[in-house]
Amino acid sequence: MTAHAKSDPSLIEPHEFLTDEFRINPFPIYQRLREYDPVYQDKFQNRWIISRYEDIRAIYKDNNRFTRAVYNPHGKFKFGSDTTLGQTLNELGEGNDYIWLRGLVAGEFVGKRLEKRIPLIEQTAHKIIQEFMATAREDQRAGHTVTGQVELVSQFSARFPIRVIAGMLGLPEEDNSYFEAVYDRIFAGGGYGREHFRQGVAARDELFAYLDPLLDDRLVNPREDLLSTFCHAEKDGEKMSREQMRGYVALLLVGGGDTTHKAIDAMWWNLLRNPEQYELVRENPELMDRVFTEMLRFDGSNHWQRRRTKVEVEIGDKVLPVGATAWLGLGSGNRDEQVFNEPDTFNIFRNDLYFGKELRTGYWSENCASHLGFGQETHFCMGYALARQEAVVASCMLMDALKNPRLADVPNEGIAFPPPGRGGVRGLQHLEIEFDIF
Numbered sequence: 222m223t224a225h226a227k228s229d230p231s232l233i234e235p236h237e238f239l240t241d242e243f244r245i246n247p248f249p250i251y252q253r254l255r256e257y258d259p260v261y262q263d264k265f266q267n268r269w270i271i272s273r274y275e276d277i278r279a280i281y282k283d284n285n286r287f288t289r290a291v292y293n294p295h296g297k298f299k300f301g302s303d304t305t306l307g308q309t310l311n312e313l314g315e316g317n318d319y320i321w322l323r324g325l326v327a328g329e330f331v332g333k334r335l336e337k338r339i340p341l342i343e344q345t346a347h348k349i350i351q352e353f354m355a356t357a358r359e360d361q362r363a364g365h366t367v368t369g370q371v372e373l374v375s376q377f378s379a380r381f382p383i384r385v386i387a388g389m390l391g392l393p394e395e396d397n398s399y400f401e402a403v404y405d406r407i408f409a410g411g412g413y414g415r416e417h418f419r420q421g422v423a424a425r426d427e428l429f430a431y432l433d434p435l436l437d438d439r440l441v442n443p444r445e446d447l448l449s450t451f452c453h454a455e456k457d458g459e460k461m462s463r464e465q466m467r468g469y470v471a472l473l474l475v476g477g478g479d480t481t482h483k484a485i486d487a488m489w490w491n492l493l494r495n496p497e498q499y500e501l502v503r504e505n506p507e508l509m510d511r512v513f514t515e516m517l518r519f520d521g522s523n524h525w526q527r528r529r530t531k532v533e534v535e536i537g538d539k540v541l542p543v544g545a546t547a548w549l550g551l552g553s554g555n556r557d558e559q560v561f562n563e564p565d566t567f568n569i570f571r572n573d574l575y576f577g578k579e580l581r582t583g584y585w586s587e588n589c590a591s592h593l594g595f596g597q598e599t600h601f602c603m604g605y606a607l608a609r610q611e612a613v614v615a616s617c618m619l620m621d622a623l624k625n626p627r628l629a630d631v632p633n634e635g636i637a638f639p640p641p642g643r644g645g646v647r648g649l650q651h652l653e654i655e656f657d658i659f
């Protein structure tokens with residue numbers, strides 16, 4: 222922060238968003254944005270930052286004046302050319318193609334069809350927990366450690382959701398470690414600069430080449446998996462293109478993997494830093510659902526979503542021109558003091574947050590609002606119920622396995638945006654936990 226900004230908190234400068242301080246703890250800047258400049262024009266990055274809950278809600282509801290489409294479908298851009306995921310519904314606005322693509326698989330992640338996946342979720346978590354518990358026991362027996370130890374990120378969370386989604390897609394289980402590695406490389410493609418992007422695209426193209434024979438197979442031998450759904454989906458006699466199928470797989474692997482993995486880490490980080498709340502959850506595991514919800518409000522994995530103006534839009538005393546990019550600050554809206562009391566406190570018993578099973582329309586009742594961690598309205602996260610199921614089931618199983626868990630005394634910057642060389646969402650780089658082995 223410059224001397225200016227320090228002496229006058231209302232002076233927000235674009236480079237403040239590029240500092241390591243912001244990467245780790247963006248909340249003080251979010252607070253200044255909400256107070257002094259809630260519709261902030263960042264001329265350096267050519268964007269408008271929207272930081273108050275109500276303004277974010279209003280934009281989410283307003284498909285007439287805002288769109289999620291990054292390209293004009295009739296314009297000169299080639300779909301999938303500017304993302305390491307290829308062609309996905311994330312690039313589309315709100316039209317028929319988008320509705321069709323979302324509708325194809327959205328039902329797989331909720332309700333009865335999700336219930337059918339619970340055994341896959343439980344077995345996957347159980348297997349990974351057994352693996353790291355065996356290592357921890359062996360390390361203690363051999364005298365390498367004096368107590369149980371697990372590095373939760375690499376030994377559990379970075380592996381678990383990706384294996385679940387790979388299982389749902391119908392990808393071969395024996396290739397799980399390949400998916401874990403390739404998704405990591407695709408993410409690295411989101412790092413700052415063209416070289417990272419080039420490497421991410423190379424990883425994606427490798428994944429696409431791997432997928433092609435599997436897609437060819439499902440065209441003639443359909444199974445009960447998402448690859449088969451893609452191969453046989455039809456709208457007015459038209460099928461999905463190969464590019465759309467490949468992109469959908471990349472979107473689900475990456476979108477469903479990284480976010481949920483970081484959510485599980487964040488739940489454990491917050492619980493272990495609030496041991497009195499952990500104790501209550503241990504006594505009553507049903508509270509784990511509350512941990513998931515409050516984690517998404519307090520510091521969820523997704524702090525930003527972009528929208529583009531279709532017309533000139535006035536918000537407060539600012540005017541956004543046509544084609545402007547608005548960055549919706551979900552992480553800031555979730556800490557808005559006009560909506561949540563003591564927003565900087567992690568509290569699974571707060572009474573101003575809606576703790577039911579997700580709400581895409583803002584308020585449950587007066588003084589009881591939904592978190593913004595899954596977005597809102599039309600593009601509300603498609604995997605919301607799957608993510609909750611995975612994170613809650615896995616955390617309860619971890620709670621059974623890890624007796625008397627505590628944070629190991631090693632440096633940890635905590636939940637942060639990825640460093641410049643990496644893409645991906647906000648989360649922990651590592652999380653060492655010690656526990657008792659009897």
Ligand code: HEM
Nearest residue numbers: 476477480481484523526594595596600601602603604608
């Ligand atoms: C805790 C974990 C998760 C978080 C925090 C999260 C967050 C989000 C957010 C904020 C959006 C809104 C995008 C927007 O406003 O444009 C979104 C959309 C989406 N999410 Fe998630 N997500 C999570 C888990 C998942 C999972 C497990 C899947 C896959 C099964 C998934 C698939 C998607 C898809 C496909 C979209 C785009 C939906 C659309 O545009 O209609 N997400 N997610």
